Amino acid sequence: MKNIAIIGGGISGIFSAYFLHKSGHKVTVFEESKIGVECSYGNAGLVVPSHFEALANPAVLKKGIKWMLNPNSPFFLKPRFDLDLLKWIIKFNSFCTKKNVENNKYFLRDISLYSSSLYKELMSSDDFDFDYRNTGLLMMCKEEKTLKEEEHLIKEANELGLKGRILNQNELKDLEPEASFDVVGAAYYEDDGRVQPYDLIMAIKNYLEKQGVIFKEDCKIVDTKVENSKIKSIVDKQGNVYEADEFIFTMGVFTSKMAKKFNLNLPMEGGKGFSFTVDKTSGMNFSTPMILAEEKVAITPYDSYVRYAGTMMICGEDKSIVQRRVDNIRNAANKYINNIDIKQNQMQDLWAGLRPCSPDGIPFIGRSKELSNLIIATGHAMIGVSLGPSTGKIVTSLVDEQKPDIDIEKMNLYRF
Known part of the structure; x- marks a missing residue:
C-alpha cells in the first residue's frame, strides 16, 4: 500500500482516487475550490467513441x-x-493535418471504447449509483x-x-x-452515451469518503519540496506541508504551470x-x-x-x-x-x-523521468468526462508499476 496525493478534484482526479483506492492504496485528494465544480461541472457529459x-x-x-x-x-x-x-x-x-488525424484515430478510438466499457462495468457495481x-x-x-x-x-x-x-x-x-x-x-x-458529470463525481466522492479517502477542499497547492529526484512533499497556500509516496497532478490546464517547476514542458x-x-x-x-x-x-x-x-x-x-x-x-x-x-x-x-x-489534441498521461514519484494526467480538452474512467485506470497501473491495458505512448509527457 502506498500513500497517494492527488492534486486536482475533477473527473480525472476523482476516477484516479477511485481506482487507486480499489487497488489498496491510501488516497488524499487536494482541490483548490470544491470537488467537481471546475471544468467537469458544466460539461455536456458525453461519452464519445x-x-x-x-x-x-x-x-x-x-x-x-x-x-x-x-x-x-x-x-x-x-x-x-x-x-x-x-x-x-x-x-x-x-x-x-490529415496525417495527425490518421496517426491518432486508432488510439482515440481505443481509449474511448476502453472508457465506455469501464462506465458499463461501474454501472453493474454496487459501490455507487449513477446514471x-x-x-x-x-x-x-x-x-x-x-x-x-x-x-x-x-x-x-x-x-x-x-x-x-x-x-x-x-x-x-x-x-x-x-x-x-x-x-x-x-x-x-x-x-x-452520456452521464451527468457532477452527480457522478459526487457519487464517487461520497463512496470514497465512507471508505476513508480524504478530501481536502479549498486547499490550493502552490509548491513542492524535492529531494533525491523525488517529490518529498507538497505545500498549500497556508504553508501546510503534506508528504506522500506518490503524487498525481490532475489540475487541468493549470498543471502546465506546476510542470514547469519540474522542467517539464506541457504546452496547453x-x-x-x-x-x-x-x-x-x-x-x-x-x-x-x-x-x-x-x-x-x-x-x-x-x-x-x-x-x-x-x-x-x-x-x-x-x-x-x-x-x-x-x-x-x-x-x-x-x-x-x-x-x-x-x-x-x-x-x-x-x-x-x-x-x-494540448497542441495535438491528445492528453498528457505518464510518469516523470526526472521525479520518480510524479505522475501527470491532463490535457483532455473536450473529452475529459468521456476519458475519465480510462484515465483513472491508467494512473493506477502506473502507480502499481503494471502495464496499462492500452498502449499510452501517444500521451507521452515528453513529446514536445
Missing part, C-alpha cells in the same frame, strides 16, 4: 482564421501578448454540405468498427417521434466553454444527445432538464461568463429545434470552464 478525430484537424485549420477572428464563432482566440500562446498556436496549426446511458449521439446538420462531411466520417467510423449511420428526416423522426428538428439530416453514432491552453440548463418543455421531449454540427453546440437531455454547451474560446485563465457567447448557444438551439424558443430568463446554472487543450 465517435470523437476519434483529434481536436487539431484539417477542418479546424480550414475554418481557423475565419473563426478565430470572429468573436461570435464556435472557436475564438482572444488576442493577448503571450509567448507561450504564440508557441501553442504555431504547434496547434502544425497538427491540423450512464448508451443513448447514441446525433450530429445534426442544417446544410447538405455538412451532411456530406458527416457521411465521410460515418464511413471512417464504420471502418474503425464503430456503429453509425446517416439518418434522413423521416428516420430522425422515427428515432425521436416527440420532437421536431429543422435539419436536413443527421449522423447517428450508436456507441456513444484553456479552451473556455460555456453551458446552461433549461427545464424541459414539450419541445424538448427528446432523449438522444446531439451536437449541432455547424454551430458546435452540444445538447444533452436528462430526465427533467436539458444542458446546452458550446464554444471554444482561447482566452488565458479568464473564467468569466460572456453573455453574448451564452446567447449564441441559445440562438443556435432555437434554430435547430422547432418549438423550443428558449428565452434568457429560462436559462439556469450558467457556467464557464477551461478545457485543457
